[in-house]
Amino acid sequence: MVTGSAWRKNNRRELRHSLGRFLAIVAIVALGVGFFAGLKVAQPAMLRTGSQYVQKTELFDYRLVSTLGLTQEDADYFAGLDGVRAAEGARSVDLTAEFDGEGMTLKALTLSDAVNRPSLTAGRMPERADECLADADRFTEADLGKTLTVQAASVDDAFTQTAFTIVGLAETPLYLGAERGTTSLGGGTLNGFVLLQPEAFAMDYFTEIYLLLDGTQGTDLYSDAYDAAVDAVRPALTSALKERAQKRYDDIIDETRDALSKAQKEYNDGLAEYQERRAQTEQELADARTQLDDGAQQLEYNRARLTQAESQLADGEKELEAGQKEYDEGLAAFTQAKQDALDQLDAAQAQIDAGQKQLDDSGILVQYEALQITRRQLTERLASQEPGSAEALLTQGLIEATDLLLRQFEQSEAYQGYLQLQQAQAELDAKRSEAMQTLNEKQAELDAAKQKLEDGKKQLESSRSEIAAGWAAVNAAQAELEQGEADYAAGKAEAEKQFADAEAKLADGRQQLEDAQVEVDKLEHPKSYVLDRSTNTGYVSFENDSSIVAGVAKVFPLFFFAVAALVCITTMTRMIDEQRTQIGTLKALGYSDGTIAWKYMSYSGGAALLGCALGFALGTWIFPLFIWMGYSMLYDFAPIVYVFDGWLLIISVLAALACSAGVTWLSCHAELRENPANLMRPKAPKAGKRILLEYIPFVWNRLSFLHKVSIRNIVRYKKRLFMMLLGVGGCTALIVAGLGLRDSISTVVDDQFRGVTHYQIAVTFVSPMDEAQQQAFREKYADEMTQCIFVHAAAYEARTSSGINKVNVIATDDPAITQAIDLHENGRTVAWPQQGVLLDAALARDTGVSVGETLPVSVDDTTSVDLPVAGTFENYVYHYAYMTAETYRDLFGADCEYSTAYILTDGDAYALGAALASNSRVASVTVSEALQDIVDNTMKSLDYIVGLVVVCACALALVVLFNLCNISITERVREIATVKVLGFYHRETLNYVFREILLLTFCGALVGLPAGWALHRFIMQNIRISLVSFHIHVTPLSYALAFAATLLLAVAVRAAKDGGRIFKTTYLIPMAIPVASIVLLWQALFHRQGLVNAVLSALGAQPVDFMGTDAAFWVLIGTYVWKNAGYDMILWMAGLDGISDSLYEAARVDGAGAWQCFWRVTLPGLLPTLFMTAVLSLLNTFKVFREAYLVGGAYPHDSIYLLQHLFNNWFLDLDVGRLCAAAVLIAAVLLAAILLLQKLWGGEDAR
Secondary structure, three states: OOHHHHHHHHHHHHHHHHHHHHHHHHHHHHHHHHHOOOOOOOHHHHHHHHHHHHHOOOOOOEEEEEEEOEEEHHHHHOOOOOOOOEEEEEEEEEEEEOOOEEEEEEEEEOOOOOOOOOOEEEEOOOOOOOEEEOOOOOOOHOOOEEEEEEEEEOOOEEEEEEEEEEEEEOOOOOOOOOOOOOOOOOOOOEEEEEEOOOOEEEEEEEEEEEEEOOOOOOOOOOOOHHHHHHHHHHHHHHHHHHHHHHHHHHHHHHHHHHHHHHHHHHHHHHHHHHHHHHHOOOOHHHHHHHHHHHHHHHHHHHHHHHHHHHHHHHHHHHHHHHHHHHHHHHHHHEEEEEEHHHHHOOOOOOOOHHHHHHHHHHOOHHHHHHHHHHHHHHHHHHHOOOOHHHHHHHHHHHHHHHHHHHHHHHHHHHHHHHHHHHHHHHHHHHHHHHHHHHHHHHHHHHHHHHHHHHHHHHHHHHHHHHHHHHHHHHHHHHHHHHHHHHHHHHHHHHHHHHHHHHHHHHHHHHHHHHHHHHHHHHHHOOOOEEEHHOOHHHHHHHHHHHHHHHHHHHHHHHHHHHHHHHHHHHHHHHHHEEEHHHHHHHHHHOOOOHHHHHHHHHHHHHHHHHHHHHHHHHHHHHHHHHHHHHHHHOOOOOOOOOOOHHHHHHHHHHHHHHHHHHHHHHHHHHHOOOHHHHHHOOOOOHHHHHHOOHHHHHOOOOHHHHHHHHHHHHHHHHHHHHHHHHHHHHHHHHHHHHHHHHHHHHHHHHHOOOOOOOOEEEEEEEEOOOOHHHHOOOHHOOOOOOOEEEEEEEEEEEEEOHHHHHEEEEEEEOOOHHEEEEEEOOOOEEEOOOEEEEEHHHHHHHHHHOOOOOOEOOOOOOEEEEEEEEEEEEEOEEEEEEEEEEHHHHHOOOOOOOOOOEEEOOOOOOHHHHHOOOOEEEEEEEHHHHHHHHHHHHOOOOOOHHHHHHHHHHHHHHHHHHHHHHHHHHOOHHHHHHHHHOOOOOHHHHHHHHHHHHHHHHHHHEEEEHHHHHHHHHHHOOOOOEEOOOOOOOOOHHHHHHHHHHOOOOOOOOHOOOHHHHHHHHHHHHHHOHHHHHHHHHHHHHOOOOHHHHHHOOOOOOOOOOOOOOOHHHHHHHHHHHHHHHHHHHHHHHHHOOOOHHHHHHHHHOOOOHHHHHHHHHHHHHHHHHHHHHHHHHHHHHHHHHHHHHHHHOOOOOOHHHHHHHHHHHHHHOOHHHHHHHHHHHHHHHHHHHHHHHHHOOOOOOO
């Protein structure tokens, strides 16, 4: 093989010149391999995800159930068996609870440690018996701290608590899917589950024991190894469970008999005690009668004594009244005499006071007192002075003068009058004292008489009190006697009642003993069941739903890959045909056939390997991720696990090489068999001949010359025609299939809730409603309801081809049910069955039953009922079986309990629902519109898969069209050159070439429409989703969109070939978009509920508050770059066009390389453009304020609070000083920056 430098240069040159073709092969192979490998690895990825989750949470391998329950001893026994890794007893109880004012039906499960370990998603684990974990799929974090109040349970006295506080949210491997199962409570459907501490259950037995096996560790879900490990221990477990169940039965019998013996002994002891207590009570009653008679005699004696004492008390009261009268008269005389004496004394005192007042008014006494004070002061001063001194002599003179004045005052009449007043006052005081002494003596005599009267009164009161106390004692004794009589009568009656009650209890005890003995005799031997994972609805459904992906992967990716391979084959075949002359030249130069073939094989093989690596890497990551996102409505227990399948990679590589290098070898081998002379001569053109259209002159003669040429070329080159039709038709078929998926999925809500279910509200009642209650309910809401149909609703389970599905059984005899539910099939109305059961067609198809056959449904783990199928009807959401009340009674052996009602209304369904919810008899209210939204949102989750399919199909169509267009143009280079020589303009030449391509695309799209219909039906038949069936159809709009998309892609390819004008226009589009539109786009993308956060949420990431955090800055930067990059690009392109090609040629002649040309020629030539772009970009930064202001207002997040915000707010505050200063400063900075840039890049010297 030649490996010289010339050969390698030739190959590299070949690659550069045909880079578009090379990249087209890479893209085609990448799309084909990515779609093929992505869908093929999707199911293993789902199963690996499920396996890891099941192994992490230790989902049970076996579930052991006995009709008599199991004990901890049984769990310990099974844990010790060979092959058993762990055994854990558990309790499960269905319950109805009140939550947020609404009723819910839940399953209470034991919070386990070893088996079926829950995964905490929010909150914390329970720590007390009154705390619980709630279903993470049914409750939210807002429900943490709220309370569930138990209303009823499937087992009496099942719980130690009546209310449970939700402290956390969790998932459990027992419910891998969204379905929660059925129950005999409420409406028959479980709304969710709660996990409780073992202490919260009052039952002393386990309802089941879960086992983990040693042999299942490390095995994959649904694998043969797992099934073998499980089947290996089934016989031993079955035998052991039967033995343990029989032992449980024997223990219950022995315990019951022991209890009966103890009860009999207790009965006998109770009877003896009753007889003894009766005799004692009768003796106590006789003694009480004797005491009552003695008390009556004593009471009569005391009453006589009190009557005599009352007579003596009356005489004493008369004597006391006489003494009181005498005392009152003496007191009156004393009071009058006392008042007279006091009046005389007061009059004398008044005369003295008047004289005294005259003296006081004259001021003489005041002067006299002042002289006395002065005399004392002078005397004190004289004592302190030196005898014989002038001061002492003066002071002595003053003292003598003062003494003279004092003597004159004492000799005056006023002073004499004062002395007389003092004498009169002393005499009056003596008389007052004598009078008061006399009065006091008289008062003492009266007080003594009063005290004597008081003593008499006290004595009388004491006697009266004693008599009253005596009568009170007599009355008390009388009351006590009467109470004693009443107590005696009551005691006698109570004793007789107790005797009767005791006799009744003894009789009841005797009856209970007899009934218990009957129950023991009737106790049946237990039934036991060894149940594996196949009885778990979520486990089985997950296997089925993952198989759906595998079913789709059988055809869809193969078809996709086939289209890609076809185009790849066409590309390489055409390339070898095109280079026939070059191959002949190489062969003539002595190159071997292998070397020549290797050149083309390495070209195609390298492109295939690169495309295979890219497609495999992206496909095996993106496709499982998007498919898992679509299935997240059913299974959201863990993120998807990436799976690398080595064999799949090998198959993909081999397939890609076979479609590229293999086909290349075959083509080269066919060409290389000829000699070099024949190869170097171009192939003779195909002989022309008349086509069919030429035999229709009416059409042919009206066609232009160029149109005739195009039609002849299309028909002449049949291989090209065939490849175009297959390639374009295949892509159109893929687009039709993808859009058809959306059509079939999106109409589920309309098909179900507008075509089948017509009622607006479904009501579930707390307890079954009898006929009187039903009529009262209808009358109460007659103004709001147009129809109210009461039905019996129950849910059971049926095994279908897709696993275990819930069947909603509806039974009623109300003829108005046909107004609430429209039963039809294939446009034909189906009557309500009078015998047998009406089954929905999807369930009948999945279970494989036909009219006249029976469908077994499971009532519980141990009981099933066969439903005779009388007919089928169309239904799209859930599975239903309709029947009459009589049919239900015959099949299930019980009467219908009408605890559900379907309501039709012409008014506001939500308002009526709110009114119904306030009714105390109503447990829950479901508005159909809300259910429609839930189902609609569920169906929308499949949009990920549909969108992925459509995008990949469009991408493949674009690549196919681009590649086929390239091939067509390359093949016709000489023809195109000839046309140009003949004077065709550029656009005429393009039209000449692309007219054929567009016509072939049109025909290929027409071929692809029926192919897409067939592919869509095949795909839909392989898609099975639990509880949902689809109306398989493709709307005319989808056909039109697929057809138009194919043509538009062809037009896009033509536009891409039209030159750089489209390129420039595309870059300038952002400049033409108004700012308001950009803001709307900004908000749609980066709002908290925007598209970017929606994608992040779908990928499992946390949403980002782009506009309320520092991320707002980067969003603003991205917007600026996107909006201005096109304009800057045009400037750069203009700058590049301004550099003369002669400069590059001269540089290359001088030996300059690519880097030197860029550094010495391109960069200096672009400096003026760099200056202009920098200045304009700097100025454009001030325009970003518009976007930031429209989004965030005057005060957005700090990261996008721009200088213009500051200016705007200053303007609003009329802060002119700051505005002027800032404007001048910014102008100076901008001018300096521009001058600096001009100095660096804008001058002639810079060049």
